[in-house]
Amino acid sequence: MTDRTDSAHHGEHGEAKSQRSYHHLDFINRELSWLAFNQRVLEEAEDSTNPLLERVRFLSISAGNMDEFYAVRVAGLVDQVRAGEGKKSVDGLTPTQQLETVRHQAWRMQQEQQRIWHSVRAELAKTGIVIESVDKLHHSDKEWLDKYFEEQVFPVLTPVDLNPTHPMPFIPSGGQALVLRLRDVDTHKHKADGLVVMPPQIPRFIRLPDKNGQIRFIALEYLIAHYTKRLFPGLHGVPTGMMRIVRNLDVDLEEKAEDLLNTFEKAVQDRRHGVCIHLEVEGTIPKHLVRKLGLERDEVVLLPKMAGMGDVKQLIVSDRPELLFSPFHAAMPQRVLDHDGDCFAAIKEKDLVVQHPYESYDVVVHFLQQAAQDPNVLSIKQSIYRTSHDSPIVHALIAAVEAGKSVTAVVELRARFDEEANINLARALEARGVQVVYGLAAYKTHAKMILVVRREGERLQSYAHFGTGNYHPSTAKIYTDISFFTCDPVLVEDAARLFNYATGCAKPHLQALCCSPLTIRSTLVELVQAEIAHARAGRPAQIWLKMNSLVDPQLIELLYDASQAGVSVKAVVRGICCLRPGVKGLSENIEIHSIVGRYLEHARVFAFGNGEGLPSPYAKLYISSADWMKRNMDRRIEAMVPITDPAAHAHILNQIMVVNMRDTLRSWKLLPNGKWERMAPGNEPLSAHDYFMAHPSPAYGEEIAPVGSESRTGVAVQES
Template identity: 50%
Template sequence: MKKAKKRLNAPRSSTRAAKAAIKNVPPEDRYFNRELSWLAFNERVLEEARNPHYPLLERLRFLSISASNLDEFFMVRVAGLKAHQALGIENRSADGRTPAQQLAAITEAADTLATREHEVWDELRAALAQSGVCVVGDEPLDEAAEAWLYQHFRNQIFPLLTPQAIDSSHPFPFIPNRGFSLVFELRRGRAASIYELVMLPAALPRFIRIPGEDARYIALETLIRRNIDYLFPKHELLRGGAFRIIRDSDIEVEEEAEDLVRYFRTAIKRRRRGRVVRLELEPEMPEALVEIVVDGLDAANAIVSETRGLLGMADLSCIVEEDRPDLKFPAFDPRFPERVREYGGDCFAAIRAKDFLVHHPYESFEVVVEFVQQAAADPDVVAIKQTLYRAGKQSRIIRALIDAAEAGKSVTAVIELKARFEEEQNIEWASALERAGVQVVYGFIDWKTHAKVSMVVRREEKGYRTYCHFGTGNYHPVTARIYTDLSYFTADAKISRDVAKLFNYITGYLEPRNLRQLVISPHGMRTSLLALIDAEIAAARADKPCGIWAKMNSLVDPQIIDKLYEASCAGVPIDLVVRGICCLRPGVPGMSEKIYVKSIVGRFLEHARLWCFANGHELPHPEARVYISSADWMPRNFDRRIEYMLPIENPTVHAQILDQVMLANLLDNEQSWRLKADGTYDRLEPKAGHEFNLHHYFMRNVSLSGRGQALKKGRRVPKLRFQRGR
């Protein structure tokens, strides 16, 4: 790094020289590993479970989210690396590691993370017990509780259990993904030992609430063990243990898969039987039982982890549902955009009057639902087109599209079957939509349609007018209450024509030409971003104001990262809010010293993608270039997905995004973590009297573009100011 540092420190070096110098920096010094960066993000999620300012059940929720995240990481990312290793594929990561090297590092980091999860659970379990929410173990209970548990086991659990002997005539049973099982060595009298396996039925809740005023829960496996004599009468328990498995759950689409629906129905079944990637064992499980389990699961190549205690902590989420408002965040009801109310709830009239932005979850997702419902009910609406990536299990939007089709309107729904872990639900929605007469399109075989866009064509006095909605998040009513996202409504004619071309591309493979506003991937988004960064580099070299502010979920793409390094070397100040994976190394002298990266983790999941470029002015400025997007800065978003980036030109919406949303993200110092050059994150510690909480700010203040006449009522939005203090 020393030689590279000398070259990179040359003031205002030429673009070619800067590029060459950056390329000379070894990959391991230029990028963080993608997988380890994700694990670092999950560590930040876990830290929220330790946040003393959060109510206890909310802290428990973060613990369950951390555990669930880790499960999915193994099901997809680790499974992919394991597959490469098994096939002898030595594709190196951007930071130069082989699959084997990555797996070794992941195993160590994941074990450390799992250990910390158990430490947090020990802390929370004790604190919850003091607050009247208890998870009981093997200890004796009062007579009434013992009697209830015994009867509950006999009547509600025992009929669902199927003990299976493990011997030469009884092969080891199939255990599904995330399956939790107990294994026992038993003996009856002087007979030889027998081995029995009991799978926890997926239909039963993992934690059972014991009736009573106090909230007492017992884990299903604990209750089974307390009734081992009833389950195995006249048998002596010699040894026992518990284990849980994670299977490869990724689905790869083959090019020759002509019927995507049939392919995914089959693939989902195959996924349930994927190879075992991770085997979690209870502490001090006898070696003989471990060998039986490993052999039976064919898990010799799996990552085997011995936990400190509780297995499957993702299941703690059911305890979070306990009715204890005092142990949860105060209830928050999102506002309905006042601009729409001023037009009597008529979304089309409000959009016709002026573009506006809705900021979820602070402003209700209901406005998006009503936009589609009004389109379905309006006799002047002739056509609706919409992309659907994740829509949830109970979707009023799907119902509205069905109603529209049944009313004789032309309705097109682009259903993405490759939305991970939503494939089965999306197949069901597709079938329901097709039965109603909706034209259902599955998009591309190789690419996911990840753009969140809808358009409504309406017959009006001066001809047909198209109304558009762009989302940075999904059309999902549940996640819209906990994810921070942006919804942009417009009837701009140029944008409408671009959106029509986008849908024609998805439905008919008609590559869009002469787009006026939209930029889409995989055709040109990376190139456009590189050009925007180049413009800031040119401004810096010409001693003009410059700067980049951007917010996203992940930053992985090496070309974009190298260009940001080049911009830093040219003197461009860059402020990035990257919630999750970040492979860029900030603050490296001579390479990225002008780049500042932070991650925000809090009550709501930061999900919106928005990018701001100074355009020859000091940020923030009305002439800055501002974009919203469905894409993160990752190779998959640029090369293998249908995504959009949209410039925001409406002055009020522009000001809301730049002067309010982006600035608030940069100013937050209560939920923010700063990424350092060595890959570690430090939680920001605000000075007394200078605290700023992003989520609290937006929960208290109306938005700029959706506030309507709120200013006349004295509801002014505080002016935010940002000064780079580093």
């Protein structure tokens, strides 16, 4: 592949020096952009083209996202306000202004969730999935409930009357409690306020025995409310409301801690008792409860239908497949099958690109398992940011140790909300003989890499895997990511040096690979500046980007410079985007889309035309673990991998990126005013998700043909 740029070699200290000063109005607020993303997720719950139970899933996901938003982002703003910090965001808002605006938008979204739930629940009832009321149940059902309550629920309940001798019980983040007004049975006088914390061990929606073809549930709070006499003998308990708490769940870690594992383990334990940051109330609760939780009025949200909307995912039953997406079973990559499952032989033939979940993530697991079993393999190194419980990847690493191989795992303890799992993982791996390293205290290790060293004859041959996603076999079924396998001598040598950087701190001299915090930013600066030079010289100048978040102010300003120079910039940004596209004189040559649908877009791909229009075999093409955020550029160990093999290059650019750019059925477009609107299907409607399910492993080097006729599913497919 010919190099058509005149840019300098990758430097370590490149800064995005903009050609002009930009105003805060040129940027979109990060927190509001995230809320806009979650609004797009919520819209899927109302989209009638999605199966009904999948709409329930989207509703649950949007609620879970809101929990994390409150627990981390809103909590961070509250901390800034309480500390009296006045530093403005890139769009010119103080922490106080952001907090006020964000709370209002979040409140509106939660009210929207309530409205959609009311509609979806009615549709569920029409299809025979019903949430029952205890009062309307048949006598036989009540007998079943009596037994269930006595055997499964009553033993784990702790009813509390909230008087001075019974202080407020501890409720964890996400915990819920039923609030009651307790009256004397004889005088009916108010005696106390009662509280029953909902036991997390019991499902929120309890499935009753099916009846008359209906799938029936009873909400746990309805069940508890029905048996208040058992909980408060001699008192009449009248339920008045449900309350649900969200706590500050961010973890601060002392970077100079002598024992990183033990220090972080304590920090995670302390987090459980983080201060209350948000309270959802369904119905009414006494004001003194709010005071006991230390909450202000604007930290309480009143909900008309249901607190804890994330729990509706428990209604997604497998015995109604017609209300779910059609099952999709990913196959192993054809080249691996052609080599009878020998990953090393398939990779040695040429670089291998695998797109998940359309091609099975089992290929990554199989690669490790084969390495563990192969007597010629000497060592395995792997970075782990997130993985699943009882992961087959972890079992493969342990099997490799037991087979006498040298195994090193770089485990990142600070993977948010997976900290405890990673602590347990680290201890388990150490106990089995794996050399566990926690990386650099100042930087999260976010790069996704595996390096296998194998003896082949008289020489050692290394094989590397670079990914855009985590080594998590469960999420790999719903996250779209790219796996890249190679034995290219330059890339595998760079991978070894990057592992040594993560474990030994010495700055690596990399030949082709780029890494944060050293060279990704400077390389991106050079690549964008090269496109600006092409535009000014009258040559084609294009940039295609795909990522989760576009936030870094310096890189955004550089893209503004590129637009003004005549560079065409197109980006697919799943989540947060602080760049304001399509503004005359600022960004009229920039177009931002977001794909939201069955799968969660997670791959990071960066393409630069290199003096040619895209797609082009001369383009500079990279995959990465890093989004364009300051933390990914400056505070994490990340990898950005150049794709130079012609077949792999064509696979990613001509196929994966082209289809993403052409998607209209699941895409949204970002407008200059910061709002998002659904794209019109157009004359050639295309869903990237449906397309790749139908074409999971296109022929290498084959360019995507013009979109042809529509299929029976309404998805345009390539003509054969």
